[in-house]
Amino acid sequence: MSAITAARARRESSPAAATSAAADRRAFLDGVGAMVPLLLGVAPFGLVIGVTVAELGLPRLAGWSLGWLVYAGSAQLAAVGLLAGSASAAVVVASVTVINLRLALYSAAMAPHWRGTNTAWRLVAAYLLVDPSFAVGTRSYDGSRPRRQAHLHYLGAALVLWVGWLAAIGIGVTAGATLPPELRLESVGPLYLVALVVTSARTAAARVGVAVAVVTAVVASLLPLHLGPAVGMGAGLLAGSLVLRRPS
């Protein structure tokens, strides 16, 4: 879509078209740049998943392919462990589904931004949706850029994450390489999330929702199947929406 429009812009070579092509390129690269710190944060996790696939003796190509098929780290790690323990297909698929329930919430939150786009875009954009791309995606569509450039910003971020994630798992599977734990790069994810919470919780309803989500997620961390995040999100959204319903 963007390549065709960019080519047309070059052919017309009017200053306005050239500016728009440059702005498109800049939006895409800004998205890539916004993802780089998050990618550094999840890369150690991808390496660990790859090493686990090799260590547990799963077929390597199938274990790596969880990366592009399931494409969500915690669900992948659970699936690898269950497959290695010869769990039944139903248990593996049910566990992956429960752990990934939050993706449906991200999908619902992104739906308004992707209305009126063609099916191909929605297939690609939805396929690439996972925690880090949703995190950057909320900034892509924060209203600071035209719709088309917001799409390109999201696409740049989501694509670089996809490539980096599959590369990290591949390196883990084949080379058994991990990053030194002293770097503590796995902290980058939570640190980034805190910054996003602080900058995005602008209303009273959002702040109540955040507080309830934090407390619930701590308690719900005792639940199996990584249900903590999904339960925390559900409780936080419920609390926030109750605040919104209260007549002010």
Add this chain to the structure above:
Amino acid sequence: MSTWTVVLLAGLASFALRLVPVLVLSRRSLPAWLDRVGPLTAPVAFAALGTSSVVGAASGGAGELLPLLAGVAVAGLVALRTRSTTWSVVAGLVTVWATAALVALAG
């Protein structure tokens, strides 16, 4: 069932979770409750996710938990002051390293 069949089914389920809400909500108008709750999704989701990773670090003992808690506190303060995610992460990570070094010295 072969490993590949299970991997494919798990992939299909994950794709459906991502895709179905986008397809359903783009065909009809948004239900009023979702329209209201929509802006809450991002902060609430990030709070629940971040909390879960901090709680997860607690299983690694004080040597894992304390640096992350200190880093999260500093990142939150920096975000409040600067509104910059980059500076928050940088300041938070430096705090994590410094606290980890202190914990190692003390232990």
